[in-house]
Amino acid sequence: xxxxRITSFLGVAPLLLLVAVGLSIMLIDAFSKDRSGLALTxxxxxxxxxxxxxxxxxxxxxVAPAQITRYLAVDQLGLxxxxxxCAGAGLSALLAGGYLKEHGLERGEFYVLLIFTAFGAMVxxxxxxxxxxFLGLETMSLGAYxxxxxxxxxxxxxxxxVKYFLLGSFAAAxxxxxxxxxxxxxxxxxxxxxxxxxxxxxxxxxLTILALVMILVSxxxxxxxxxxxxxxxDSYEGAVTPVTTFMSVxxxxxxxxxxxxxxxxxxxxxVSMDLxxxxxxxxxxxxxxxxxxxxxxxxxxxxxxxxxxYSSVAxxxxxxxxxxxxxxxxxxxxxxxxYYVAAYTVSNVLAFGSLVLMGSKGKEAxxxxxxxxxxxxxxAAAAPFVVGVLSLLGMPPTAGFFGKYYVFxxxxxxxxTWLAVLGVLASAVGAYYYLKVIVYLxxxxxxxxxxxxxxxxxxxxxxxxxLSGYYVLRMGVTPGRxxxxxxSAATTFLG
Amino acid sequence: MGIGAxxxxxxxxxxxxxxxxxxxxxxxxxxxxxxxMLNSANVLLLAFNRAYPGNHDGQVFAFFxxxxxxxxxxxxxxxxxxxxxxxxxxxxxxATLLRY
Numbered sequence: 001x002x003x004x005r006i007t008s009f010l011g012v013a014p015l016l017l018l019v020a021v022g023l024s025i026m027l028i029d030a031f032s033k034d035r036s037g038l039a040l041t042x043x044x045x046x047x048x049x050x051x052x053x054x055x056x057x058x059x060x061x062x063v064a065p066a067q068i069t070r071y072l073a074v075d076q077l078g079l080x081x082x083x084x085x086c087a088g089a090g091l092s093a094l095l096a097g098g099y100l101k102e103h104g105l106e107r108g109e110f111y112v113l114l115i116f117t118a119f120g121a122m123v124x125x126x127x128x129x130x131x132x133x134f135l136g137l138e139t140m141s142l143g144a145y146x147x148x149x150x151x152x153x154x155x156x157x158x159x160x161x162v163k164y165f166l167l168g169s170f171a172a173a174x175x176x177x178x179x180x181x182x183x184x185x186x187x188x189x190x191x192x193x194x195x196x197x198x199x200x201x202x203x204x205x206x207l208t209i210l211a212l213v214m215i216l217v218s219x220x221x222x223x224x225x226x227x228x229x230x231x232x233x234d235s236y237e238g239a240v241t242p243v244t245t246f247m248s249v250x251x252x253x254x255x256x257x258x259x260x261x262x263x264x265x266x267x268x269x270x271v272s273m274d275l276x277x278x279x280x281x282x283x284x285x286x287x288x289x290x291x292x293x294x295x296x297x298x299x300x301x302x303x304x305x306x307x308x309x310y311s312s313v314a315x316x317x318x319x320x321x322x323x324x325x326x327x328x329x330x331x332x333x334x335x336x337x338x339y340y341v342a343a344y345t346v347s348n349v350l351a352f353g354s355l356v357l358m359g360s361k362g363k364e365a366x367x368x369x370x371x372x373x374x375x376x377x378x379x380a381a382a383a384p385f386v387v388g389v390l391s392l393l394g395m396p397p398t399a400g401f402f403g404k405y406y407v408f409x410x411x412x413x414x415x416x417t418w419l420a421v422l423g424v425l426a427s428a429v430g431a432y433y434y435l436k437v438i439v440y441l442x443x444x445x446x447x448x449x450x451x452x453x454x455x456x457x458x459x460x461x462x463x464x465x466x467l468s469g470y471y472v473l474r475m476g477v478t479p480g481r482x483x484x485x486x487x488s489a490a491t492t493f494l495g
Numbered sequence: 496m497g498i499g500a501x502x503x504x505x506x507x508x509x510x511x512x513x514x515x516x517x518x519x520x521x522x523x524x525x526x527x528x529x530x531x532m533l534n535s536a537n538v539l540l541l542a543f544n545r546a547y548p549g550n551h552d553g554q555v556f557a558f559f560x561x562x563x564x565x566x567x568x569x570x571x572x573x574x575x576x577x578x579x580x581x582x583x584x585x586x587x588x589x590a591t592l593l594r595y
Contacts, residue, residue, distance in 0.1 A: 130556070131552075131555070131556050131559060134556075134559070134560070134563070135559060135563065138563045138566070138567065142566055142567060142570045145570055145571075145574060146570055146573070146574075149573075149574050149577055152577040152580075152581075153580075153581065154581070155581045155582060155592055156592055156593060158574065158577045158578040158581050158582070159578065159582075159590045159592050159593055160593060161574045161577070161578075162522065162574055162575070162578050162587070162590055163590065163593075165570070165571055165574050166516075166522065166525055166526075166529075166587070169526075169529045169567055169571065170513075170516055170529060170532075172567075173512070173529050173532035173533050173536070174532075176532075176533060176536040176560060177505075177509055177532065177535065177536045177539065179536070179556075180505075180536040180537075180539035180540045180543065180553075180556075181539065183540060183543055183552065183553055183556070184498075184502075184539065184542075184543035184546070187546070187547040187549075187550075188552070189552045189553075189556060233593070234593040237593055238593055
């Protein structure tokens with residue numbers, strides 16, 4: 001009926017809103033010289049999209065339960081990731097509003113690319129068909145490549161973009177070949193059909209395993225899991241910091257969403273687990289090497305931006321710990337993964353945002369040395385940095401603590417206590433380089449005649465830090481509300 | 496020709512693309528290798544679709560892949576040009592600014 005049509009459009013309203021805003025900004029940018037309102041418009045539309053998704057998740061009865069097409073799901077899981085991705089992208093837009101203006105890089109296409117990349121990430125997080133997975137992944141990735149190359153006269157930026165583009169496209173080609181094999185093995189491109197075909201034993205096992213391996217490899221590239229992480233530090237360092245923030249939260253979140261949908265959804269039954277060894281051992285190995293290498297490599301960095309890049313690799317490892325427990329534990333483990341991704345999003349925005357705040361025109365804060373003594377000279381500017389790194393470290397009362405707690409307890413409940421112990425040990429290694437930031441902020445003095453980074457003054461950056469700081473503490477003090485959302489997303493997805 | 500022949504053809508194409516990507520150091524040739532890999536998947540999608548005459552999913556998928564490959568080439572070439580303007584080379588061996 002017509003009302004069903006309208007209500008099923010409501011399910012993709014956040015996506016439609018972003019497309020409309022993205023196209024409008026493109027037009028406005030072509031005809032107007034005034035760029036001052038773009039950051040705020042972009043951030044507000046992204047927050048509005050997050051709010052719409054949150055509202056639909058709460059009042060699910062307003063939306064027709066059917067999928068709007070066979071390609072995109074309107075389910076709690078998709079809505080959860082909508083909120084996370086839009087929040088991460090919106091906060092990055094606010095950071096960009098301050099950063100780009102301060103460093104004289106403001107151009108309209110930045111916000112257009114940001115919105116369309118976020119759109120691609122949302123499509124990817126809702127994708128329930130191999131075709132929409134491929135399209136969402138490419139929409140997101142092509143935007144992200146261009147965003148990394150945004151400061152196109154900088155040798156470091158274009159080098160980061162070249163590495164990201166070449167390896168990312170290579171991964172996408174592997175994903176595509178895997179998808180084609182899976183279509184050949186099952187005769188379906190939709191994940192539900194694939195699940196049925198594999199579950200009934202109709203699919204060719206060799207082709208299925210080969211396809212799953214290829215899909216896993218390419219998704220491991222996208223989440224930045226070791227040994228497929230080599231592009232992460234380079235492109236994160238080369239990109240302007242707001243883009244790094246965006247990539248480390250929204251792009252990563254969407255890649256985890258599709259991992260959950262493919263592994264726990266399409267390949268989450270016993271028959272799939274009987275193929276060869278099942279995927280759990282593979283994810284366990286990925287989690288172990290990712291946590292170990294991410295943390296060890298982060299130790300060796302002299303640049304805080306690069307340290308945060310390796311730390312984001314390590315965090316992908318913690319999420320993989322939760323993912324490894326999903327077959328044994330079901331919804332509890334999936335909800336731990338979701339909560340972790342949300343907690344990591346706000347914590348990472350806070351840490352990268354503080355790094356943005358610490359620099360101003362002419363001198364960006366990048367290395368530990370740039371931060372030396374800044375906390376004593378500018379305590380207010382250093383405060384968000386402290387909260388951010390403590391949350392990434394997993395100290396209570398911050399979001400990161402409950403994120404780690406749920407993920408590791410999921411591993412324990414799934415009978416993988418040793419994996420949880422390894423995770424805690426890896427986090428302990430992380431303490432060294434996170435606390436080093438605080439040591440430099442408050443207990444070091446800058447070297448003689450070294451250029452001193454002065455914090456910028458920007459309402460945009462301040463707003464982004466206040467918002468993310470608020471949610472870091474809120475999710476760390478009263479996690480119940482956000483955990484309930486994650487649990488309901490996980491149970492409706494698996495149940 | 497049976498499906499096995501197409502599977503072999505696609506695998507060989509994919510292999511050539513992957514080896515080309517991993518061994519060549521010229522960005523344009525790496526870009527071409529990726530295109531070859533995408534097209535090998537297209538061959539596979541079309542060939543498999545013959546085994547499932549009930550739907551056209553494979554055929555439709557291949558059209559989308561062609562469109563995406565064009566978009567990817569556009570962004571990729573733009574990045575390569577930006578790189579060339581700054582560094583005056585397109586050899587990936589020279590891309591060594593970003594290390595510790």
